[in-house]
Amino acid sequence: VILFVIFALLAMRLFTLQIVRASYYSKLSDANRIRTVLIQAPRGIILDRDGNALVRNVPAFNILKDNKVEWLDQNDALKRVAKGENVFATIKREYIHKDMFAHVIGYVGQVNSDELLLPDYKEYGISDFTGRMGLEEEYEKFLHGQNGKQLYEVNAKGEKIRLLGQEEAKEGSIIHTTLDISLQQVAHDAMKDIKKGAVVVSDPRNGSVLALYSQPSFDPNLFTRDETYKSAGAYQKKEEILLDNDGQPFLDRAISGVYPPGSTFKIVTSVASLQTKSINEDTEFEDTGTISVGGINFGTWNYLEYGKKEGFMDVRKAITRSNDIFFYEAGMKTGIDDLSSWAGVMGLGKRSGIDIPGETKGTVPNREWKKKVLNEPWYLGDLINMSIGQGYLEVTPLQVNRYTQVIANGGELYKPHIIESQ
Secondary structure (H helix, E strand, C coil): CHHHHHHHHHHHHHHHHHHHCHHHHHHHHHHHHEEEEEECCCCCCEECCCCCECEEEEEEEEEEECCEEEEECHHHHHHHHHCCCCCEEEEEEEECCHHHHHHHHCEEEECCCCHHHCHHHCCCCCCCEEEECHHHHHCHHHHCCECEEEEEEECCCCCEEEEEEEECCECCCCEEECCCHHHHHHHHHHCCCCCCEEEEEECCCCCEEEEEEEECCCCHHHHCCCCCCCCCCCCCCHHHHHHCCCCCCCCCCCCCCCECCHHHHHHHHHHHHHHCCCCCCCCCEEECCEEEECCEEEECHHHHHHCCCCEEECHHHHHHHCCHHHHHHHHHHHCHHHHHHHHHHCCCCCCCCCCCCCCCCCECCCHHHHHHHHCCCCCHHHHHHHHCCCCCCEECHHHHHHHHHHHHHCCCCCCCECEEEC
C-alpha cells in the first residue's frame, strides 16, 4: 500500500511536470539555455544647414556594473577581457564641437529602470542610451534607430556555446538642421567673457533658427567618455555640471530663461498703439524729461543721465531715440487690456512651439493676472513700466527674436524651427 501511494504521488507529479506544465518548464529551460545580447543601433547623425556633421558615433568599450554603464579606454578593456570580464564592444556619441551646441543638440544618457517600463522604451536594453535635452531628446525616435539582437546557446555556467541567430541593428535617421556652424561659433566666442546670457539668430523670412547658444554651457562628451577625458570647457567632470546651482548650466536661457525685455518691448507698444488707433504715424508727444503719475516721477534715460530733452517726436523718432516719454504716453492711451492683448498677438505669454524641449511661456501681466498672483489691483504705474518693457513683464530671448522678426519681415510671426527635414 505504501509503495502504491508513493508510486501514485510520483506519477501525479510526473504528469504535472510533463503534461500539465510542459510549456512553462520548456520556456524556463530555453531561458536558461539561450541568451540574448543586444546590438546597439548607431544613432542618426545631426547635420548643420550645409551638411556638416555636428555629432558622430565612435567605437567604444564598456562594462555593465550595478546596472550602470562604465566606459573603458582600449587598454583597460583589453585588461578586463584578459581577466575574463564581460566587456562590450559598442559605439558611443561624440559631440564634435564640445560645448558650442550643448543646449540645442543636448546629450545622451543611460536609460533608467523606470523608463524601461514605458511603451516608448520597450525595445531598449538596460545598457542602452537615450536623448537628454535638445534635439537628442526631441527627435529620439528618429535618432535612436532599431537595436539588433544576437541569440546564443549557453551551458550551465552561462558560457557561450554557439550562435543561434542574429538580427542586425538599423541605424537611426539622419536629421538636417537649420543651424549654421559659423554663426554658432560667433555666438559662442562673443559670450566667452559673459557669465550668463543667451544668443538667438534666426532667418526672418521663415523662422528657421541659425544659431542658439546659452551661457554657461557644458561639454556633452563628459556624459559619454571615461574618466581620462579632458574637456576644454569650464567643467571637467559631469558632477561639476550637476552640482553648479549658481550657473545652472543645464538651463537653456535662450528658451527657458525669462527676463524683462526692456526697450525692445517698445516695438510691441508701438504696434499695439497703432493697431488700436490710440495713435497714428503723425501723433507727436513732447519729451518733457519726466512725467508725474500718482505723485511718482517717471523719466526718460536721456534726461535722467544727461539732463537733455528732445522736444516733440512721432513714433519713428521715438523708436530711433528709444524715448521713454513717448512710450509712457502711448501706453497710457492704449491701456493695459489692448497692450497685453497685442503682446499675445506678437507671441508673448505663450510657447512658440520650437522643436526642442524646455521652452517656457514667460509672463504678460494684466489686471486679472495681478489680482490672481499678487492679490492687488492694477495701477497706472504698472502700465507705464510695462510700456517700456519693465515691471512684471517677463519674456525669453527667443520671444524677443520673434517679435523683432515681425518688423523685419513686414508682419509675419513665424514658428521657430531647427529641423529642416528628416
